[in-house]
Amino acid sequence: MIDLRNLGKRYGEKEILDEVHLSLNDPSKMYILTGDSGSGKTTFFNILMGLDKDYSGEYALLGRSAEKITNDEWASIREYDMRLVYQDYKLLKQLTVYDNIDLTGDYSEEKIDQILEELDIHELKHHYIHELSGGQKQRVAIARAVISKPRLLLMDEPTGNLDSIATERLMSYLSKLKDRGILVFIVTHDEKVLRYGDIIYEIKNKHITSKKKQLIDKEIKIYHENKPNSKKKISQYVWKNLKKEKKRYVLLAIPTVMIITLFILGFSAFRASTTQSFGDFFEGVGDRAIVLDTQSLKQEVQDQYKKEGIISSIDGERIAFSEKDVNKVSRIEHVEQVYLFSDGLDTHYDNQKRRLNESVYRSELPEWIDQPAVPGETDQRLTFHFTGLQLPPEYLTHYNTENINLIAGKFPSDNSNEILIPDIYALLNQKDNDFQKVVGDRIELSVLDSEDNQIKNNYVISGVYRTEYRKKLQREYPVYTGHSKENTAIGTNKEDYKFLESTFTETPESEKFHQNVIGDYENFKKAYGTGFTSMYIQFDDSENAKIVSDKLGSIFPAYRFTSQYELKYGDFSEMYSRLVWILLIGSTTIALLAGTIITFLNKGQINNRSFELAVLYSLGYTKKDILKIIALENGLLFSFYFSTSLLIAYLSNELIFSTSIYYKWFENLFSISNISLIGLLIFLMSVISVLWGLNGVKQTNLIKYLNE
Structure with a gap:
């Protein structure tokens, strides 16, 4: 089953193994390798398990050269043919005894119950690993290893944490495995174990030599069965892990959600102050x-x-x-x-060059207008002044870059005494929120003539336009007069x-x-x-x-x-593209930085997960399986972070920003385009976390985690 010829292993200049020759082919024998601590026993096991491929010499496993075995084939071998029981068990502590065994393959509950009965730990089936003693953990690790009926069972210091009674019970069970055709190979320095060995080797001075050979052969009954197709319970594992560790993940989520919420609000404000204002201008161009x-x-x-x-x-x-x-x-x-x-x-007078300069202080406003003042002003002043329409009314349907939004009536006619008033002005002066009733009313205003004399003059209200006074009070509100062409030359x-x-x-x-x-x-x-x-x-x-x-x-x-055409294909298109690129590059950079910070904050948890993933790798999970676990777990976590952050952003907007002077920045916070862009950037953040997790799946890191 295992044949080694002239095997050597070095770490830089340090030689660990040299010219090792070894054959393990008889499942009726129990093989034992003994040696002092630090003599290279763990390194030797890593080579046998295909975890360390940096060696010299020849290694044949199950009749094949180990060098020709692919990564997927190694995963299948570790799942079905060769299992390893570690000295510290390498059990997944956040899962139950049953889950630790169930996740290693596609086994029925009946089969799991059977192996637990054999090892006298069935009553621990639903206990978590941290609730078990050392001997109980050892038996769980063995149950996890032998349930697949492997051809080879490698055991690293299996009795290191056991008393003499537990050692006797364990070795008795391992002796029975020989009768099932399982070749047992134990690495130990426990003298009590040596008497159970049929063939004993010693690792010393970088060489492996034979200390005892048992030449008595006996008939072995080999049990063969068709192995089921590998079916990893990835979703089940991820869900159980998240469920068990939910308190820890909630604590870790607090800074992450804060960072993502700030990113959502910051991105929306930045976008509104760049491309959104550009878009608003062209919204008024037909x-x-x-x-x-x-x-x-x-x-x-x-x-x-x-x-x-x-x-x-x-x-x-x-x-x-x-x-x-x-x-x-x-x-x-x-x-x-x-x-x-x-x-x-802009012209700030009517057709007779009369000017309006009417104002009201915030403190004088009715109670139903309760909006925040401009920062730095103790009593905000609202001013109403004439502003002539730049184009005749018939053209404003195609060119209205000020986005004057009529809610009643029409635009004032050219060279007339008609005026278009803001909704807040109608409410303050006409005392009526039915704006249709206001249209056509005559209103007397105090204005300045061309010689700055204060006079009274009558005007006709042609219409009312919408403002955002409920969200933000402006310092100035235009009262639009009819277009007068000669006034703009x-x-x-x-x-x-x-x-x-x-x-x-x-x-x-x-x-x-x-x-x-x-x-x-x-x-x-x-x-x-x-x-x-x-x-x-x-x-x-x-x-x-x-x-x-x-x-x-x-x-x-x-x-x-x-024009709309030039916005798509002309000079404005290039300008808009530059703004978009500035937005995307800046936001992507910030997203990657935020993702790095989030990953750093979760580094401890990621390292813990890397250890667990390394254990799964040693039990037959492929790197592709590990990638699926990392991607699914991060996908679920970042979906939760994103959803929670969106909720907080929504509440922040509703309770704070929508009634502040900054409301314009967040008007499109939940537009489809904005959420889509933010979602894409949050995905980039999650990619950082996935890449960090994948770093733990490197061969050298897997060995490091398994040797800890």
Whole structure:
């Protein structure tokens, strides 16, 4: 069964075994190897069990060269053909006697009961290992080893912790195993055991020599049976382990859940402050609209300017759009509307240039508005002021980047005395939360005329828009007035010319580049065109977005376009991609760091688990089985951590953040995309733990854990 020829083993420069010759082939004999502590007996057993493959010489097991036995075949051998009983038993302490035996193979309860009866420990069947004495643990370890009816039974110091009576009982049982065709090989330095040996070897001075040979052979009845297919009870083992160790895992979960909760909240806030704000802006851009601005250049153009030493925010031809530009765009196929305006240039007056500057202090608000103040302010002041719509109402359905959300009525008409008020203003002044009733009401406001005189003027409420006053009070609330195109045109007087001339000539390269614009005052007026820096373009169908974008690109090659199409395929796409990459790389780095911290916090538990997994490996579990155990266990634990952290994050948002000034950061906390991304990052954290666990499955680590 075992044949060794010229076997040698070294640890670096230290020689442990040298030219060992040994044959163990007769199951009717009990073989014993004796020797002093530290003489290499444990190392020798590790080689026989296939745990240590770093040796010289020849080792044949069951008629095959050990070098040609694959890892899976070794697992099968350790499960069925060769079992090892360790000196310290290597039992799984958190499991019962029954579970320790049951997990080693696919055995019926009847068969387990039978082996327990043979060893006189059936009454301990449901006891946990820590409740047993040394002798009882020894018998459990033997039961676990012999239940598979192996051909070889290796025993490392089996009587080291037993008294003479227990030793006698144990050796009597082992002697009976010879009659079942099980070859028993014992390593010991207990003199009481030697008398049971038929063939005794001694390990000394790196060699193994024969001390006693029993030449009397007797007829051996070998029992053969078909071995069942290996069926590991991985799920059962993981569940029982988690159930038994639940208190420890709950304690370990506390810092882990805290870390994951902070990660969930931090990721959501970071995402909201980067990509989410970008997305919110484009949410107000329809798929049939394109807006371009003379002050918004493509990134590649900006990079080229920087490379050439040019300081400029325009294309070198125009400061604002001309009527000629409008005519060119209007002739593009599929274009329906072209409208010039100045995006981002807010006007804070009505059609008669009257200004509203109304305010109320937080302390003066009704009790039903109970929101946190802005940090650092003892009494927050809310201001209401006029803001003109940047586009006529008919275009706001396609371009509404301020995301003005109507809840009643309509947008105010151009050049009218209509106003669109915020919901909080309607509640404060009209005392009615039925906003439909407010629409059409006339309201008298105290305003400042163009000469700063305080006057009263009547306005018509055209509609009410939604704010988030229930979650956060803003310092300023716009009261929207009708669009007035002439109010958004920029000036073309000589003071403007002188100012831009000084701005555009900061460097020689800039001065040369801007000659078509500031060469003289006439060039300046031509470059200013209509005075409107933005162009709104509406086309007939979203499917024609590419056609229109390409045509516009040929007319205005330097400009960045604002549209849904450009968000997907143009300059904004690259910008958005960069933001996403920053988010993903930053979050992934933090996730990996958090995973490392979590693994470090659980290092002690992971090491304990590595010892248990090493025991299972020695009992016939493959590395693939061990990987399944580690993956399943970590999957269950991190699912629990993630679920608990989500619950805490939800409660934190509901009780704290949703009513704070930071509510915007967590509005999409539980959106599908946010949870999916967080789930993926939590998975990365769990991978760190799995990889750490797999480190314990390395051959050298397995030997280390088994030798401890």
